[in-house]
Amino acid sequence: MxxxxxxxxxxxxxxxxxxxxxxxxxxxxxxxFDPMRELAEKLHPDKVFLKVDEIIDETKDSKTFKLVPDRENGTERVPYFRAGQYISIKSEINGSKITRPYSISSSPHDALKRDFYTITIKKKEGGFFTDYIWNNWKVGTKVESSGPLGYFYYHPVRDINNIVGLAGGSGITPMYSFAKDIVEKDLDIKFTLFYGVECEDEIIYREELSKLESQSNGKVKVIYVCNKPGDGWKGCTGYLSSELLSKHLDMNEDMTFFMCGPKAMYEYLDVELEKLNIPRRRIRKEAYGEVDDISKYNDFPQAIKDETFNLIVNVGKGYTTIPAKTTETILVALERAGIEAPSHCRSGECGYCRSRLIAGDVYIRDDNDGRRIADKKYGYIHPCATYPTSDIEIKIPTVQRS
Ligand code: FES
Missing domain, CATH: 1.20.5 (Single alpha-helices involved in coiled-coils or other helix-helix interfaces)
Structure with a gap:
């Protein structure tokens, strides 16, 4: 040696x-010609141009959109990705330039060999963007997105190859990609997926999941948990409680937990996993997307929750003043005013919207604060996860155009 x-x-x-x-x-x-730069640009393009190729009705309020490369606009192939990542869809609606992140529900193999992504979207009550997609996207609609992003994926160095998925409602989408990836690549991963829904007819990919289970040689197991089951329901009932998890898992084994679903589910599951003594380093959460109602958090300044403040925006060489509600993120205020601000994850994680807070006070939740220590010290904020609590002034970056 x-x-x-x-x-x-x-x-x-x-x-x-x-x-x-x-x-x-x-x-x-x-x-x-630099082959490494060329490869990096193919794998991590800033913009991807796609076209809707097929629309599949999954349940009464969720649809899957199959997206293929829009070669006329310069995208030759969909970039490869890791199961669990998302793309940020960009659109202009009523003069506002808006982005929304959606998990890729297809598998990396689908991207590499079949050249498509799927995203599955659940219609949201009063959902501005989902309404737009449901009413406007048809086969042939052209769509602009970011390249694949996000850190919600299995990493062999960091995670245990004994994964537990905790999915709520449409949070099943990245988990479906995990299951497909494990089966298609015959990965050495055991995947136990708990899939919680309110009613049985909300279950998405039921047939596909059962097919994956049977093809997986025991690696993939799906446990459905329904809160309001109908008469013929044979699965588990209630929520993804610590009792239910410990009944189906061997708690002596080391496991990595991946959760994806509504933010309220995370708060509930944090408590349940603590009861099971699961260390924080073994818990990974899909964090993208905004909080539905920020005023529900205990530490939110309730006394000013109905206020609207003045937001002075400095972009490039110009200044403009717009209204900003306390319960809406600064990013939403910018978009409402038709100001194009960079964004991808909309949850404080990716740093793409990083801006300078020149003056004023803001509210940022600890668990949505993805800023670096130096950024906190020198007054930078992520507008997608920041709420005004006084009149404020910010400087935002200009959006790069190709
Ligand atoms: S859009 Fe990702 S941190 Fe703001």
């Missing part, structure tokens, strides 16, 4: 003069 190590070191030393010679002879001009 030691001899091999010494030989390796020796051959490394032998390479050094040759390497130095090559460097000295190299041109100082930047290569017009």
């Amino acid at each position: 030691r001899e091999r190590y010494v030989n390796n070191m020796k051959s490394y030393k032998d390479i050094l003069p040759t390497r130095k010679e090559i460097i000295m002879k190299a041109s100082s001009e930047i290569d017009a």
